[in-house]
Amino acid sequence: MEKDVVKKIAQLVRAGATLTSYTCPVCGTVLVRLKTGELYCANCERTVVLVKTEEEAQQAVEVVQLREVRRIVFDKILQLGREIEKLSAPEMIEHLRSMSLLLDIYERLSRIHTEASKQQAKSF
Structure with a gap:
């Protein structure tokens, strides 16, 4: 080493x-x-991630993929947030709608990720 x-x-x-x-x-x-x-x-x-079965391997892959999608959504929320102050009122409203939708998606992904991580931890 x-x-x-x-x-x-x-x-x-x-x-x-x-x-x-x-x-x-x-x-x-x-x-x-x-x-x-x-x-x-x-x-x-x-x-x-240590796995014992193919099913556990698939679950582990899904957890990692969910984490990556959640990170991408979070980065997009931050990007939209940085752009808001430069926008006109109508453009800002549209950005805020997009942010709201992304925040909902982020929250759902977080819940799914948390549950999947708990299930994965139980198997060890």
Whole structure:
């Protein structure tokens, strides 16, 4: 294991993460469990989901994809928010309608993501 990776792992542990007996399926680095409960590979710099069945693998993929869609929606809400002060009243109203719709979608995605994450956590 490279010194930089060991340093990253040490930083994560000091921040409250715990070492696990699991290793990354991609690079073989020891995984740490973050405070959020997620397993993380300091070498690959990404979360890792352990699964036992194909069904669990599909659920894990869906959780990751939902998280990405939710991030995209959030970024769009922020973009619209930055543009508001430059707009005329009619344009602002249209932007606010779009923001309202996106906020509703974001809230629904958040609820779905939370439920899916809970179900995933129960299986371990």
